[in-house]
Amino acid sequence: MWQVTPAGDRGLLVTLGHTIDPALLGQVLALDKALADRRPSGLISTVPAYASLLCHYDAGVTDTARLQASILELEGHLDVALALGSVLDVPTRYDGPDLAGVALATNLTPAGVIEMHAGREYLVYCVGFAPGFTYCGALPDQLSLPRLASPRLRVSAGSIGIAGRQTGIYAVESPGGWHLIGRTALQLFDPAADPPARFKPGDRLRFIPTS
Amino acid sequence: MIEVVDAGRWTTVQDRGRPGLERFGLPPGGAADWFAAAVANRIVGNPQDAAILECTATGPTLRFSAAAVVALAGGHSTRAANWQPIPIAQGASLTVGTIAPGLRSYIAVRGGIDVPPVLGSRSFCQRGSFGGGFGRPLQRGDALAVGRLGDRDPLSAPWPESHRLPARGPWEVRVIPGPQLDAFAGDALQRLTATACRVTPEIDRMGLRLATPGLRLQSHEIVTVPMTAGAIQVTPSGGLIVLHVDHQSTGGYPAIATVITADLALLAQARPGDTVRFRNVDPTEAARAWRRLTGWLELDP
Numbered sequence: 001m002w003q004v005t006p007a008g009d010r011g012l013l014v015t016l017g018h019t020i021d022p023a024l025l026g027q028v029l030a031l032d033k034a035l036a037d038r039r040p041s042g043l044i045s046t047v048p049a050y051a052s053l054l055c056h057y058d059a060g061v062t063d064t065a066r067l068q069a070s071i072l073e074l075e076g077h078l079d080v081a082l083a084l085g086s087v088l089d090v091p092t093r094y095d096g097p098d099l100a101g102v103a104l105a106t107n108l109t110p111a112g113v114i115e116m117h118a119g120r121e122y123l124v125y126c127v128g129f130a131p132g133f134t135y136c137g138a139l140p141d142q143l144s145l146p147r148l149a150s151p152r153l154r155v156s157a158g159s160i161g162i163a164g165r166q167t168g169i170y171a172v173e174s175p176g177g178w179h180l181i182g183r184t185a186l187q188l189f190d191p192a193a194d195p196p197a198r199f200k201p202g203d204r205l206r207f208i209p210t211s
Numbered sequence: 212m213i214e215v216v217d218a219g220r221w222t223t224v225q226d227r228g229r230p231g232l233e234r235f236g237l238p239p240g241g242a243a244d245w246f247a248a249a250v251a252n253r254i255v256g257n258p259q260d261a262a263i264l265e266c267t268a269t270g271p272t273l274r275f276s277a278a279a280v281v282a283l284a285g286g287h288s289t290r291a292a293n294w295q296p297i298p299i300a301q302g303a304s305l306t307v308g309t310i311a312p313g314l315r316s317y318i319a320v321r322g323g324i325d326v327p328p329v330l331g332s333r334s335f336c337q338r339g340s341f342g343g344g345f346g347r348p349l350q351r352g353d354a355l356a357v358g359r360l361g362d363r364d365p366l367s368a369p370w371p372e373s374h375r376l377p378a379r380g381p382w383e384v385r386v387i388p389g390p391q392l393d394a395f396a397g398d399a400l401q402r403l404t405a406t407a408c409r410v411t412p413e414i415d416r417m418g419l420r421l422a423t424p425g426l427r428l429q430s431h432e433i434v435t436v437p438m439t440a441g442a443i444q445v446t447p448s449g450g451l452i453v454l455h456v457d458h459q460s461t462g463g464y465p466a467i468a469t470v471i472t473a474d475l476a477l478l479a480q481a482r483p484g485d486t487v488r489f490r491n492v493d494p495t496e497a498a499r500a501w502r503r504l505t506g507w508l509e510l511d512p
Contacts, residue, residue, distance in 0.1 A: 005390040008469035009497035011439045013390040018434055045231035047437035049461045054437035056230065059498055126435060128461030131236045131339040135435065171236070172339055189236070191329050191341040197235040 002075050004068045010059055012067055017051040020137055020165065022082060024051040025125055029202050030078040031071070040070035048201050049126040050135075082202055087121055090169070092160060092207040094118075096180035098148075102162065105145055114209055116140050117181065122167060124203040132171025132189025132197040136205065139165045151177035158183045160207065167207075171197070182207070212276045213320065215353040216304060219271035224324050224343035224355075226262040229332035233460040239440060240334040240342075243416050243456050244315050244479035245472075247285030249508050250370055251319035254282035254296055256363040259508070261323030262333040264349070266316045270307020271349065273318075275299045279357065280321040280365050286313025286480055287378055295369035312379035313480040314414075321365060325358035337416065337457060374507040376476055380485035381407075384474045385492045385500065386443065391465030394430040395445070400467055402426055403443075404489050408451065412483040416457035419478060420450060421487060430465045438462040441470030443489070453478060473500035 003015040014031065017024040032048045035055070042062025047054040057067050094114045103110045122136035129135075139162055147163045152175060155161070159170040161178025170176060171188035184207075188198040199205065215222075225248065228241025242248030242265055249259050264271070270288060279299045283291055290308030291297065293316075299305060310316045326333050326344030335343025345353060388400055406426045413420040427449035437460060438444075444452045444464040453470060454462070455478065468489065470478065481487065492500075 005392070006387050006469070006494065007390040007437075007439045007466075008387055008441045009471045009494055009501065011390075011469075013436065015390075015436075020434055045233070047233040047460060049437045050434045052434075052436045054233070054439065056439075059494075059501065064494055126461060127234065127236045128435065128437065129236060129459045131336070133236050174338060189339065191336075191339060195235060196232070196237070196330060200234075 002072065004071060006064055007054060010056055012055045012057065012064060012071070014053045014055065014071055015051065016053070020050055020125065022123055023080070025123065025201060026080045026082040027078065028053050029082065030080045031074060034074050034078055035071070038070070040067060042067060049128055085203060087204045087206050089208045090184050090186055090205050091210045092118065092182045092184050093210055094182040096160065096182045098179040099181045102143070102145065102179050102181055106142055108142070113143065113181065116143055117162070117167065118207045118209050121204055121206050124199045124201055124205065126201055127197050127199060130170070130172055130174040133174070134169040134171065134188060134199045135166055136168060137166050139167050141165070145179055147177040148179065151175055155180065156183070158185060160184060213355040213357065214274040214276065215271055215349050215351055215355070216274050217272040218349045218351050219266050219307065220269040221267040222271045222349045223265050223335040224262050224326050225265045225334045226332055227260050228334050228456060229330050232330060233437065236460050237330070238336065238338060238417070238457040238460060240332065240336050240456055242317060244285045244317065244476045246376060246476040246504050247315070248317045250294070251282045251284040251317040253508055254284065254294070254366045254370055255280050255319045255321040256361045256365045257319055257321060257323055258360055258362055261319065261358070261360045262326065264318040264324060266307055266310060266318065268314060269309055270316055270318070272304055272306040274304045275301065277301055281305060282319050283307065283316050284370065286310040286316045288316050294375065296365045314482050315479055320357055321361040323358035323360035325356040374510065378480060380481060380487070382477050382481055382485060382487045384477055384487055384489050385471045385497065386468035386489045387471060387494060387497060388468050388491060389466070390469070391433055391436070392467055394433055394465035395428060395467055399428050400491065403428065403467060404491055408487045408489070410481045410483050410485040410487060414481070414483065416455055418452045418454045418458055419481065420452055422450060428467065433463065433465045435461050435463045438466065439469060441472070441475055442466035443468050443470065455479070471497040471500060473497070473504050
């Protein structure tokens, strides 16, 4: 059951589920596309993330009841198969300040952490938090660690971190509480580019170790 | 041109921001006190999307190489006239000084501040280090061009006091429950609205941390969700973060309620130590509050 709740006086949040699951992301992206195609009156923009979709609307044109009805009539009528695009390579130098600590906490060698992190394909679940920040999953269970007890005030652009069953790429300098294991020279956010973010939810990527 | 003689504490170019790009991780941005910025533009005869200067705590000193008409609105400048057109002679200066009561004062210049738009807006985006002309707050020695956006006559009298928002707390801030209300116990919102919250020193355009003396809310964890300005996030320690215009586009702490758009302007003026009380309203009252303020902007006082 989708749940539609007000997010202030200009937003409706559609919650499709409560887990990190490729099938749920597929539903979110299918709903996003269906709304983009149908353009219900008053809908201004949408924001997908993991298992939910935020709909910003013009309160002078529509109201929550009407927009909610346009959203809910799509439930059960979407093609939810995730379109599988090509896999993008993210060249990665595994020299992050937390690599040794992650190895210690996971009973692996640093080389083992690298092999495990780089050894699979990831799905992009969300671009959010900060400009271009790319949330990917799922990390192997063995690499799953709680966030840092005390977040760093500055994490440099290009840093690659892990937290829980997620791995992510910091596209711009920001604070951050993830364990930093590497970095990439790939530019993930460019305000002069269209679109400004390199990745979008549903993309797939792979970390390629470089020296 | 306008020369920045002294930049003040944190002065940035802002307009109505760049909403709609949250899916790329961008905040909507724009003037934190959207109402004061709109009034300042109205006083000098600018359209509402003209870029203005947002001054924080201590404003700048500016020298004008050509005659200009400016206006200050919002937090109270202790050195310049507030809420009225100020004619500036060629070569003359404007000093804003300390801002109190209130936290943010908006300087509109007839014609608008003309810096190159980035992603559809002239607003400085701190998290992305772009926009606002320099990709940073103003510094001494910066030069700002003035545009040609003035499409109405400047007002001839001060903006009426009856059509201003309060500049000092205690603040009554209206909220709509949710979107993650069900991550909390059934009486949580009622307990929150019964609490006098206190603004901590940790406040900026991204959000305001509030303390809730005598109240420690608890929630269950949620999967990262998209966030809006006004979302009242409850952190694991039980404190609140009220997201503002430069908020993170997604968040992992549940939002118990969301501040209505009209009252985001109030929070932009809140200072550390101020008291904030939240009041639960429905969308009809939120819409009425919005129409009241936009109605004031359409007046011809």
